[in-house]
Amino acid sequence: xxxxxxxxxxxxxxxxxxxxxxxxxxxxxWIDQVxxxxxxxxxxxxWQLLQRESDxxxxxxxxxxxxxxxxxxxNLRSAKAYAYxxxxxxxxxxxxxxxxxxxxxxxxxxxxxxxxxxxxxxxxPSDADRLSDAIAQLPNHLRQVVVLRDLSRMAYAEVGxxxxxxxxxxxxxxxxxxxxxxxxxxxxxxx
Amino acid sequence: MTDYExxxxxxxxxxxxLWVLSVLSDxxxxxxxxxxxxxxxxxxxQCAPCRALADSxxxxxxxxxxxxxxxxxxxxxxxxxEQLARALRAGARLTGRVSVPEEAxxxxxxRPTPGWPxxxxxxxxxxxxxxxxxxxxxxxxxxxxxxxxxxxxxxQPIYLPAVTPMGEExxxxxxxxxVEGPPEGRLVTTEGEAGTKPAARLRICRDRxxxxxxxxxxxxxxxxxxVLPDPAERARWRRPGPVDRPPYTVSTTPEPDPR
Numbered sequence: 001x002x003x004x005x006x007x008x009x010x011x012x013x014x015x016x017x018x019x020x021x022x023x024x025x026x027x028x029x030w031i032d033q034v035x036x037x038x039x040x041x042x043x044x045x046x047w048q049l050l051q052r053e054s055d056x057x058x059x060x061x062x063x064x065x066x067x068x069x070x071x072x073x074x075n076l077r078s079a080k081a082y083a084y085x086x087x088x089x090x091x092x093x094x095x096x097x098x099x100x101x102x103x104x105x106x107x108x109x110x111x112x113x114x115x116x117x118x119x120x121x122x123x124x125p126s127d128a129d130r131l132s133d134a135i136a137q138l139p140n141h142l143r144q145v146v147v148l149r150d151l152s153r154m155a156y157a158e159v160g161x162x163x164x165x166x167x168x169x170x171x172x173x174x175x176x177x178x179x180x181x182x183x184x185x186x187x188x189x190x191x
Numbered sequence: 192m193t194d195y196e197x198x199x200x201x202x203x204x205x206x207x208x209l210w211v212l213s214v215l216s217d218x219x220x221x222x223x224x225x226x227x228x229x230x231x232x233x234x235x236x237q238c239a240p241c242r243a244l245a246d247s248x249x250x251x252x253x254x255x256x257x258x259x260x261x262x263x264x265x266x267x268x269x270x271x272x273e274q275l276a277r278a279l280r281a282g283a284r285l286t287g288r289v290s291v292p293e294e295a296x297x298x299x300x301x302r303p304t305p306g307w308p309x310x311x312x313x314x315x316x317x318x319x320x321x322x323x324x325x326x327x328x329x330x331x332x333x334x335x336x337x338x339x340x341x342x343x344x345x346x347q348p349i350y351l352p353a354v355t356p357m358g359e360e361x362x363x364x365x366x367x368x369x370v371e372g373p374p375e376g377r378l379v380t381t382e383g384e385a386g387t388k389p390a391a392r393l394r395i396c397r398d399r400x401x402x403x404x405x406x407x408x409x410x411x412x413x414x415x416x417x418v419l420p421d422p423a424e425r426a427r428w429r430r431p432g433p434v435d436r437p438p439y440t441v442s443t444t445p446e447p448d449p450r
Contacts, residue, residue: 028279035272043271047263060271061278068279131254149218150255156219175216181255182247 031067034083041152042087048151049091049135051128059094063087081162088147095136098129134184142177145170207234211241215248 042063046056063086067079076082135143141163148159149170156167156174163170205211214231227235227245235242 031279035275039272040268043268044263047267048258048261051261053264053267056267057271057274061275064275065278127254128258131258146255150252151259153259171217171219174218175213178216178218178248178251178255179212181251182244185251185254186247 028068030072030079031064034067034079035064038080038083042083045084045147045152046087046091049088049132049147050094051132055091055094059087059090062090066090077164078161081164084148084162085144088144092136092143095132099133099136102129130185131181134181137184138177138180142173142180145173146177146181149174205238205240207238208241208244211235211244212248215245215252218252 039060043056043060046059046063050056050059063083066086067083070076135146138146144163145159148154148162149156154162156170159165159170160167165173211231211234214228226232231245235245
């Protein structure tokens, strides 16, 4: 007997689904293609965003399982762009969950503890976590550009193709993103 | 630049701030030059706020660059691909939910709560809503204004709705003259004696407020929220009485005891 709680994504094998075989492989052929062409790039982007092996593997799996959920021939303009954006969203959600845990869990633990304990020591996020949190706080369009350009080291033309925007627009977004990141990190240091 | 300005204001006060931002945030310009342009370096050596701004911007770009330099562990890709292939072969789909054993979910109460107490808040809310709607749909109270003439004879009572029914717009301003005849007439209300007043005038506004001067001292038993009759009824009030009986007036005294 199980109960569904929370909104965290998890991959659950379906017992009734069709067994691994020709039909399944045909169904996922387009995903195989994306993995072959862009899997390494997506994994690198996830690594630079998440910096933890377990999280990266989870995010990588979540991303492609989401793509698998789209079916045989999804109506996508660019499977590569969709895969990058999906992976980015999964990673950003993980960063947000991490951040929430850091800030909320001590209070939740104190609330649910009968014995009054000393407040748990506040764990300061590392510089890497601060940068990840700041990236997660950026508006979506700025975040996508800064992740693809600065972390994945894509050219602006490639960023534009993935996001479906003009390269010049991507360049402007990247400038805005850097200014915003400086503000966010400066505020974090002041706090 | 003055000393009383905060550092943030000083930053804004520098006329070249936007130029500094523009140069420092453009990675392609920085890459091609390899270092900061000479003009910018000179300005930064002269302007402390812009130097602080440049430091923060360069810190961000260097942090991003350092992050991008980190290499993926060499076997991570193989392990991730293997795990993914296993999951896809097994027909894995994202459910969007975590399933945990039921015994792991904390129970709020060891005993199951009976069903009906859970409905109590809804019942209370429904009764409040019903009462409130009744309050607005029909008059809260109907003051019976029984008109008596100067000889003490009673006439048909006039019902004045205490509040305006919902959906009807209250008149912007109603002036009700409670006297239409000789001062000796009386208006009897069901709410008891309120004294006699030969002439009284109520000025009631759309928001059901009334002016203090208009509310007669002797009419204090009138409901505060009274909205006086519709135009037809007002006309009826103003209309002189029939020829065969003296014009009546109203006051707030109770009906005299016939004995």
